[in-house]
Amino acid sequence: MTDAAHGHEKGKRMGSEQIATVDTADREIVIGRVVKARREVVFEAFTEVRHLSQWWGPDGFTTTTTAFEFRAGGEWVFVMHGPDxxxxREWISFTEIVAPERISLLHGEFRGDxxxxxxxxxxxxxxxATRVEMRTVFPTKELRDEAAEKFHAIEGGEQTLGNLAAYVAEVVRKGEAG
Structure with a gap:
């Protein structure tokens, strides 16, 4: 893969100016999966609360949404209920939406986290099919490491995308896809 695919953007020289190097590899987690459905169907499963509540979260978790507004600047406020x-408590603010290609968001426990x-x-x-990739960049390497080690973010993310794939397969099988 290129350095850009791993979160590296090499500094570029423009005249006598050096553009700063941005390297997020030590602060990021990247998870991907191919889902056997058209991109529009997979995007819809990610963008409508009636779908999200059916599959969001790692294995054994359920999700209760208290607020959902899918638009740039909109918020999704929800609680993930663990199997134990x-x-x-979770909070997401959608920062950019380019349907059906990309969703950018800020994710914390609460607004202002x-x-x-x-x-x-x-x-x-x-x-x-559709390749879904979730690229997450944490404010610090320590927060990334804590998410990976204490909260099992990589395994949880992989399970979440697995739940998405299973849910979308069932929606497509039933002919409910938009």
């Missing part, structure tokens, strides 16, 4: 009974992280979810058509 623990509730995890200083430890909130940025994510970009992309949807790339691959024939009749």
């Amino acid at each position: 009974g623990t509730d995890y 200083p430890e909130a992280f940025e994510s970009v979810v992309t949807f790339a058509a691959e024939g009749a």
Whole structure:
């Protein structure tokens, strides 16, 4: 892969100016999966609360939404209920939406959370399937490491995309896809 695919953007020389190098590799988690459905169907599953509540979260989790407004500047406020009974309050602000290609968001426990992280979810058509990639950049390497080690963010993200794939397959099988 190119350095850009790993979150590296090399500095470029423009005249006598050096543009700063941005390197987020030590602060990011990237998870991807191919979902066997058209891009528009997969995007819809990510953008309508009636779908999200059916699949969002790792295995064994359920989601209760208290507010959802899918637009740039809109928010999704929800609680993820863990299989052990623990509730995890979550807050997402959608920062950019390019349907059906990309969703950029800020994700924390609450509005103004200083430890909130940025994510970009992309949807790339691959024939009749869709490659979904979630690229998350944390404010610090320490927060990234804590998410990976303490909260199992990589495994949880992979399970979440697995739940999306299973949900979309069922929607397509039933002919409910838009």
